[in-house]
Amino acid sequence: MHIVKRFATSINPFVYYVPILYGTVKLFDYVIGVDSILQIGWNKLRAALGDNLAYYNIGVLFLYPFLFYHLTIFVFYIVIKIKERDKVKSLKLQAKDSEIETPENTRKAVINVLQNYLAILVVMLVQFYFDRDFARARRDPELPSFLEVMKHLILSMFIHEFVFYYTHRLLHTKWFYRFHKKHHEYKTPTILAALYAGLVDHILSAYLPASICIYILQMHLGTALLWLSTVTVTVIIGHMGYHSPIFYAAQFHDNHHLKFVYNYSMYGIADILHGTLKHSDVVENYEITNKWVPHPNNKKPE
Numbered sequence: 001m002h003i004v005k006r007f008a009t010s011i012n013p014f015v016y017y018v019p020i021l022y023g024t025v026k027l028f029d030y031v032i033g034v035d036s037i038l039q040i041g042w043n044k045l046r047a048a049l050g051d052n053l054a055y056y057n058i059g060v061l062f063l064y065p066f067l068f069y070h071l072t073i074f075v076f077y078i079v080i081k082i083k084e085r086d087k088v089k090s091l092k093l094q095a096k097d098s099e100i101e102t103p104e105n106t107r108k109a110v111i112n113v114l115q116n117y118l119a120i121l122v123v124m125l126v127q128f129y130f131d132r133d134f135a136r137a138r139r140d141p142e143l144p145s146f147l148e149v150m151k152h153l154i155l156s157m158f159i160h161e162f163v164f165y166y167t168h169r170l171l172h173t174k175w176f177y178r179f180h181k182k183h184h185e186y187k188t189p190t191i192l193a194a195l196y197a198g199l200v201d202h203i204l205s206a207y208l209p210a211s212i213c214i215y216i217l218q219m220h221l222g223t224a225l226l227w228l229s230t231v232t233v234t235v236i237i238g239h240m241g242y243h244s245p246i247f248y249a250a251q252f253h254d255n256h257h258l259k260f261v262y263n264y265s266m267y268g269i270a271d272i273l274h275g276t277l278k279h280s281d282v283v284e285n286y287e288i289t290n291k292w293v294p295h296p297n298n299k300k301p302e
Contacts, residue, residue, distance in 0.1 A: 022038075022149055023149075025038055039142075042143055046139065053133050054128060056137065056139060057124070057132075057134060058121070058125065062117075062121055065232060069232050072236055073192070109192050109193050110192075112197070113195045113196060116199060120202070123203065123207065135211070135214055135224075136218045137221040137224045138218060138220045139220075148220070149223050149226065152220075152227070153223070153230065155213075156213035158269070159213045160231065161265055161267050165264050165265040165266070165274075167209060168264045172260070172264065180205075183198070183201055184257065187258055188257070189238070189241045189250075189257050190241055191236050191239055194236045195235065210227075214227065234266065238250060238266075239253065252268065255278055259278065262277065264276055
């Protein structure tokens with residue numbers, strides 16, 4: 001049962017909430033017989049971009065994740081800093097503050113993330129040079145149905161899970177760890193360093209696992225944007241460094257940064273199959289008490 005709960009609670013709630021909200025909009029659209037605001041927005045976007053594949057494959061699929069990531073980071077960071085004034089401090093997974101949260105290291109992380117995004121843009125331009133429709137994202141006039149969105153999000157989760165696990169595991173081998181070492185400079189995760197990584201690492205463990213799902217499933221561009229949103233929020237939450245009342249993503253990945261040799265996957269399925277799943281003390285306490293508990297390391301000395 002704990003394995004089922006581990007999987008269910010590791011999944012970013014956006015995987016549930018976004019399709020449900022989307023399905024509600026589509027149902028409302030069907031009942032009243034009028035285009036929803038999403039459909040109207042998509043119609044305007046298609047009219048503006050026309051048939052230029054570069055605008056869709058590079059413009060939309062690059063610009064949207066870039067803006068969404070930084071906006072989400074900003075919102076999460078502000079919320080955490082506001083809540084740190086009260087009891088949230090006791091919910092930190094590790095007692096010490098992250099090493100990156102100094103002005104110098106923060107600038108270093110921001111510059112690194114911007115460099116990685118710029119590098120991804122170059123990679124996408126190269127892909128576009130050899131294949132004009134490299135992403136294979138559909139641009140149908142009609143937005144996809146609720147069932148199609150759910151199907152593609154669920155399939156994407158499983159594809160992403162195993163591609164990420166094997167690329168991440170590869171980066172932890174002695175031959176490739178030099179490419180991954182930058183991401184583990186800080187043993188105390190923080191959202192500021194969610195995508196702090198070397199270039200090869202960023203391409204293999206961030207860009208490839210997320211984008212290959214769009215290519216394999218040839219999902220609608222609208223679904224692709226929903227998918228990239230869920231991955232972005234999952235990665236940020238995994239590096240949040242705090243307990244969560246709904247899912248274990250933060251505890252799960254925090255333990256990976258602390259121990260290095262467990263919890264390589266995104267959702268836990270691949271770790272279960274390969275015997276690399278490791279529950280941290282705080283997860284075990286959560287299982288026993290069924291409530292939030294401060295991390296043992298946060299206890300004040302007697």
